[in-house]
Amino acid sequence: MEDQNYDKHLWRKWSREELDYQYSPSRWCKQGSxxxxxxxxxxxxxxxxKKVREDIECELNISYGLADGQKMDIFSANTLPAEAPIFVFIHGGYWQAMSKxxxxxxxxxxxxxxxxxxLMEYTLAPKANIETIVSEVQQGMKYILNMAKHRQSRGVYLCGHSAGGQLAAMMLSVDWMSECMASDSLIKGAIIISGVFDLRPLIPSPINDPLKMTETSAWENSPMKVMGEIIRHSKxxxxxxxxxxxxxxEFHRQTQQAFQALSEAGVSVDCVLSPGVDHFGIVEKLLYEDFHLTQMAVDMMNLNIAEIDKQMEKTAV
Structure with a gap:
């Protein structure tokens, strides 16, 4: 976690090359080049x-907006009870790579x-800027919240990795009652994995070349800028x-900074270190039932994989 003596604004003194290094997770990995x-x-x-799409009932490429990139894949909506919780995953890739x-x-x-x-998709840079991407994901969340209300779901839970962490965090700041007549309580929790909470350090780095963020647009779309709204809606x-x-x-520093703001405001928040993994391994391990973040997600939704296993064993007998 963050060194308490670490200068939170040190990034302003760094060169473009240093910023690229500090915000390039692949250069910090121990598993290879x-x-x-x-x-x-x-x-x-x-x-x-690909295996999961073949194995599990799913509806693919459901449109939630007019842009080609505004699509989502929905798994097990037709096989699980209507009241089942809904888990929403938003992928990373610095808003310019990867897909749902x-x-x-x-x-x-x-x-x-x-x-x-x-699994939610959004238009990637350079076709879309950061404001458009945040707006698209907000449209997607309106679709999901309306779906949750229709199903009378027990609750919606957000998860985002890296750039997807920024997008998920921004969704926690929205007044959903004004947007789609959904109460704050419908979104019951969130897991932000290796998130970016302040976008301003990315401005001078090559990461910003396709995004073309300014100081203003980067800050306006930073979870730290809207932390007051996140706190207000996340009590x-x-x-x-x-x-x-x-x-x-820098990811450790930003995560600790967000944690401190939330915890000091009385929000129920945990800050979790995943030992032995890197920026990519932490999200890959979400495949596994025994990974601690998978278990935290299941526990947060008041579900129990062990109970499912027992039921399956009884059915098999």
Whole structure:
């Protein structure tokens, strides 16, 4: 976690090259070169996700808006009870890479536990800027919340990784009653994994080349900017902020900064370190039932995979 003596604004003194290093998770991985790590991640996620789409009942590429990228995949909505909780996963890739199709594997343990699982897509940069992306995801959440109300779901739970963590956190700041007549209590929790809570350090880095964020647009779309609204709407939510042991130091700092703001305001929040994994391993391990973040997600939704296993054993007998 963050060194208490670490200068929170040190990034303003860094060169473009240093910022690129500090915000390039693949350069902090212990499993190989940046190219090897990214290649493995892309191949592994694609293979595992294809298996899940073949194995689990799903509705693919459901449109939630007019843009081509505004699509979502919904797993087990037709096989689980209407009141089942809904788990929403928003992928990362610095708003310019990867897609929902790469993360279908997240649905395997969660649908087994009894959660309808939704993978959301959005238009990537450079076709869309950060304001448009946040707006699109907000449209997607309106669709999901209306679906949850129609099903009388027990609750909606958000999860985002990396850039998806920023998007999930921004959704916690929205007044959903004004947007779609949904109370704050319908979104019951969130797990933000290796999230970006302040986008301003990305402005001088090559990451911003396709996004073209300004100081104003980066700050306006930073969860730290809307932390007051997140706190106001999350008084009765459970929030988990997770970071990988081998994430860049800046991801640790930003996660700790967000945790401190939420905890000091009395929000129910945990800050979790995932030992022995990097920025990519932490999200890959969501495939596995025994991974601690998978277990936290299941527990947050008041589900129990062990009970499902027992029921399956009885049925088999």
């Amino acid at each position: 940046p190219e090897e790590v990214i290649t493995h991640h892309v191949q592994w996620t694609a293979e595992e996700s 199709d790469d993360y279908s594997y997240v649905a395997r343990p969660l649908t087994k536990a009894g959660a309808v699982t939704i 009765n939510r459970k929030i988990v902020l997770a970071v990988a042991e081998h994430d860049p130091k």
